[in-house]
Structures are given as structure tokens and as C-alpha cells.
Amino acid sequence: xxGTLEGFVLKRKVSFDGEGASNANTSNKVPKSNxxxxxxxxxxxxxxxxxxxxxxxxxxxxxxQRDEIRRIxxxxxxxxxxxxxxxxxxxASKDRRFVITWFDEYHWLEYSEKVDKAYCxxxxxxxxxxxxQRGSDAFVTDGFxxxxxxxxxxxxxxxxxxxxxxxxxxxxxS
Ligand SMILES: [Zn+2]
Numbered sequence: 001x002x003g004t005l006e007g008f009v010l011k012r013k014v015s016f017d018g019e020g021a022s023n024a025n026t027s028n029k030v031p032k033s034n035x036x037x038x039x040x041x042x043x044x045x046x047x048x049x050x051x052x053x054x055x056x057x058x059x060x061x062x063x064x065q066r067d068e069i070r071r072i073x074x075x076x077x078x079x080x081x082x083x084x085x086x087x088x089x090x091x092a093s094k095d096r097r098f099v100i101t102w103f104d105e106y107h108w109l110e111y112s113e114k115v116d117k118a119y120c121x122x123x124x125x126x127x128x129x130x131x132x133q134r135g136s137d138a139f140v141t142d143g144f145x146x147x148x149x150x151x152x153x154x155x156x157x158x159x160x161x162x163x164x165x166x167x168x169x170x171x172x173x174s
Pocket of ligand 1: 108120121122123124139156163164165168
């Protein structure tokens with residue numbers, strides 16, 4: 001365990017340069033870039049999906065909007081629906097389901113109510129900045145749902161130079 005791993009800014013309530021409450025959309029100034037040929041459709045950043053399964057690849061957003069989108073998601077924090085009744089499913093003939101305390105153990109962990117799968121917020125947000133080395137990881141792409149293999153969370157985090165931890169380093173830049 002390295003000290004640097006704990007140095008991230010992301011807490012439940014993140015303050016990014018006094019940007020204001022996460023639901024304040026009155027004086028929201030989106031940097032406009034007049035010179036952008038914007039082939040990609042600008043999206044309403046106040047209506048970014050909450051459920052990880054609804055999110056599109058960060059690379060599919062306009063490059064000029066990505067930082068703002070990252071900031072919003074970091075302010076929100078990972079989608080952790082603690083009031084959800086996590087469905088039971090049979091895995092290897094045993095009843096399994098997502099365990100709520102995993103949210104406390106893994107602060108990057110997100111859960112999709114729509115598809116009953118887990119994801120990593122940090123890898124989602126910063127995958128374009130840390131390369132594609134672990135891009136096929138279930139937590140980043142398809143979602144993880146092998147609830148009998150909790151050890152996969154630690155595997156996803158990996159060592160200090162892992163895709164995940166390099167994404168994690170980006171959490172402090174906003
Ligand atoms: Zn990750």
C-alpha cells in the first residue's frame with residue numbers, strides 16, 4: 001500500500017474550485033469553443049446518465065466537453081444505489097448477489113440497477129488518458145457480475161502501475 005494511493009481528491013462531496021453544488025445549473029458556464037468543428041453532437045451536461053449502463057464511451061463525447069463531464073461525474077461520485085434490493089441469481093448452484101459493503105471497500109465501485117452489474121468510475125472517466133492496456137476489463141466495458149468472485153475487485157485495482165491506478169491518478173486533475 002503506497003501513500004500516494006490515498007492522495008486522491010475524490011470524496012463523497014468533492015469541491016472543485018468552488019464550482020458550487022452539483023445540482024446548481026443556473027450559472028453553469030460551459031466553455032464555448034467557437035473554433036471547434038464539432039463533429040460530435042454537444043450533449044446537455046446537466047443530463048448525464050446516472051446508471052453506468054446508460055453511459056456512452058467517454059471517447060464518444062466531444063473532446064471539448066470531456067473535462068466538464070469528468071468534473072460532473074467526480075462531483076457526483078460513483079453511482080452506489082445503497083437502497084437497492086440487489087437481485088439474487090444462481091451462480092454455480094449457489095444464491096449470489098451484489099453485497100452492499102463492497103461500496104465501502106472499493107470507492108471506485110459503481111453498480112447499475114438496470115443490468116445488475118458493477119463498473120469502475122475512474123477507469124470509465126480516464127480510459128482515454130491511460131491507454132487501452134486493460135480496456136477489455138469487465139469493470140470498464142461490459143460490466144462485472146460474477147458475485148462469487150469478489151477477488152476480482154482487487155485484481156481490477158492491480159498494482160501501482162495498473163490501468164486502474166493510472167486512471168486513479170487522474171482523479172485529482174479536474
Ligand atoms: Zn478501475
